[in-house]
Amino acid sequence: MTPPSDPKFLLRNVSAAYASKPVLRDVSLSFADRQISAILGPSGCGKSTLLRCLNRLNDRLPQFRLSGQVLLDGQDIYAPDADVIALRRRVGMVFQKPNPFPKSVFDNVAYGIRLHNLTNSASALADAVEASLTDAALWDEVKDRLDLPAQQLSGGQQQRLCIARALAINPEVILLDEPCASLDPRATARIEELLVALAARYCLILVTHSLAQAARVAAVTALLEEGAVIEVNNTSDFFTNPQHPKTQQYLSGG
Amino acid sequence: MNAAAALTESQRHRRRRWQRRREGALTALFALAASLAVLVTLGMVMTLFSGAVGFLQRVGLVDYLFGLVWQPQIGMRADQGLVEGQFGLLPLLGGSLLITVLALLLAVPIGLGAAIFLAEYATSGQRNRLKPLLELLAGIPTVVYGFFAALVVAPLLHYLGGQLGIAVSAESALACGLVVGVMIIPFVASMADDALYAVPQAWRDAAIALGATHAEMIRRTVLPAAFPGLVSACLIGFSKAIGQTMIVLMAGSLTANLTFNPLDGVSSMTAQIITLLSGDQEFASAATLSAFALALTLLILALLTNTVGVSMNQRWRQRHGQN
Known part of the structure; x- marks a missing residue:
């Protein structure tokens, strides 16, 4: 495949390890803006670690080491003078299990807005919360019960709330770590529909173990095995015309 | 077969x-x-x-609940004359609460601070070493603390007050409160640490991924999420402090003064119960029986605080939808 001419994220020879256990081996990948890129791979292949390198969430693990370059719009996010907080404001994340805070629906979405003082009045805050919930296709379901504890929503609603929470601070990239892993097929379908809609405005990077999900939503798909990139291609070519024998084996369920 | x-x-x-x-x-x-x-x-x-x-x-209930003087010693035995003592609860209730408030003022900030360090900043190795130490501290017999209060802290405060020209009783409530506070720090810290540690990693990740610093994550996510457990930790501290007997008995005053000045000497309900019941006394005397009233009052006080704590936590859970 041809790498996108102007990638949002560019990884050059990234290797990573927990303590002395290597997790990523010489990964070079690029992720284009305004599309969904999917990362496939078996459990433990390092796909979540890869995702967490992109917002430096792994920094919190004392034994974590990373080498190589991760460039966001051409800037190395691991440069010594890089601002990790600014990075995380630009790169939002949605997790495998919906993890709304034990707060109301409103306070969940408002969390990041308040944290970064993005609005200066209560009405502006309410507008921003409404806009984020609308973008996350949740507004109509919760507009009359914004004070409801978030944990009383259904699993699918909770995950869309987490997407709204991430959208609220106007990120450029959204990392999605198996966002439908704990959801039923209907909730999954709604999230996928939403992701496709969001791809018009954001760079979405989707880690998934579901071949079907990658095939349905992603423009580009990559396969990771044992921390190394096996194959990257346009999604249709990736599934219909896999080049690498390991990809062929993975696609046939081997 | x-x-x-x-x-x-x-x-x-x-x-x-x-x-x-x-x-x-x-x-x-x-x-x-x-x-x-x-x-x-x-x-x-x-x-x-x-x-x-x-x-x-x-x-009489009114004289007990609203009386301003506690002097049970007068006429403790029939042959010492028929003067009945005075049994006003307020000086003792005031003394107990004064010591408890002083103790909590010391123990809650330090205990919560220690818990935040243990749960949020310490490496797992540090935590594994410090937590058992904390629990060991909780096992020190209170008579040791009482000894320390009576022979070191109270005289020291009295001496320092003298140097500064401030009148500090040699049996000051401050000395009792400080030592009781030190005694309950490990209880508060250990329970608060458990509460903080139980906050799911997923919420911390979410906060960090939204661009919160470590301190912002603690303040905006971990502390609110651990609120019910932190309330319980403070309640444990409260009941430990108000039920504390030995330290007040050894370092506090024997006369029950009605005062809110921490530099004066006060007695407490618990210390009075001991004084009333030790030594030879006529069982049916008002002085001896007053110990029962004091004990019942303590029990009701403990029940009330527990109820307040439980209902606070219930309201929190209703608001935040956790069960």
């Missing part, structure tokens, strides 16, 4: 019956253990209650 089978069948039967009996006996044993605990508690409450009723018949 047939006979042998029948024999084993009846053997099996007997074994099964034996097993059933053993199960029944064990159930009864555990039920007895459970009901004993309840019965003993009930018995204690009833004893307290009847003693307190006997006391209130002599003194």
Whole structure:
């Protein structure tokens, strides 16, 4: 495949390890803006670690080491003078299990807005919360019960709330770590529909173990095995015309 | 063949019956253990209650609850004259609360601070070493603390006050409060640490991924999420402090002064109970019976604070939808 001419994220020879256990081996990948890129791979292949390198969430693990370059719009996010907080404001994340805070629906979405003082009045805050919930296709379901504890929503609603929470601070990239892993097929379908809609405005990077999900939503798909990139291609070519024998084996369920 | 089978069948039967009996006996044993605990508690409450009723018949509820003077020592025995003492609760309640408030002022910030360090900043190695140490501190007998309070802290404060020209009693409430506070720090810290540690990693990740710094994550996510547990930790501190006897008995004043000045000497309900019940006294005297009233008052106070804490936590859970 041809790498996108102007990638949002560019990884050059990234290797990573927990303590002395290597997790990523010489990964070079690029992720284009305004599309969904999917990362496939078996459990433990390092796909979540890869995702967490992109917002430096792994920094919190004392034994974590990373080498190589991760460039966001051409800037190395691991440069010594890089601002990790600014990075995380630009790169939002949605997790495998919906993890709304034990707060109301409103306070969940408002969390990041308040944290970064993005609005200066209560009405502006309410507008921003409404806009984020609308973008996350949740507004109509919760507009009359914004004070409801978030944990009383259904699993699918909770995950869309987490997407709204991430959208609220106007990120450029959204990392999605198996966002439908704990959801039923209907909730999954709604999230996928939403992701496709969001791809018009954001760079979405989707880690998934579901071949079907990658095939349905992603423009580009990559396969990771044992921390190394096996194959990257346009999604249709990736599934219909896999080049690498390991990809062929993975696609046939081997 | 047939006979042998029948024999084993009846053997099996007997074994099964034996097993059933053993199960029944064990159930009864555990039920007895459970009901004993309840019965003993009930018995204690009833004893307290009847003693307190006997006391209130002599003194009167209003004089007890709203009296400003506590002087049970007058006429403790019949042959010392018939003057009844005065049994106003307020100086003792005030003394207990003053010492408790002073203790909590010390123990809650330090205990919560220690818990935040343990749960949020310490490496797992540090935590594994410090947590058992904290629990060890909680096991020090209170008489050791009392010793320390009476022989070191109280005289020191008295001396320092003298140097600065401030009148500090040699049995000051401040000294008692400080030492009681030190005593309850490990309880508050250990329980608060448990509460903080139980906050799911997923919420911390979410906060960090939204661009929160470590301190912002703690303040905006971990502390609010751990709120019910932190309230329980403070309640444990409160009940430990208000029920504390030995330190106040050893370092506090024997006379019950009605004051809110921490530099004065005060006594507490618990210390008075000990004084009233030790030594030779006529059992049916108002002085002895007043100990029952004090104990019942303490019990009711503890129940009230617990109820307030539980309802606070319930309201929190309703608002945040956790169960």
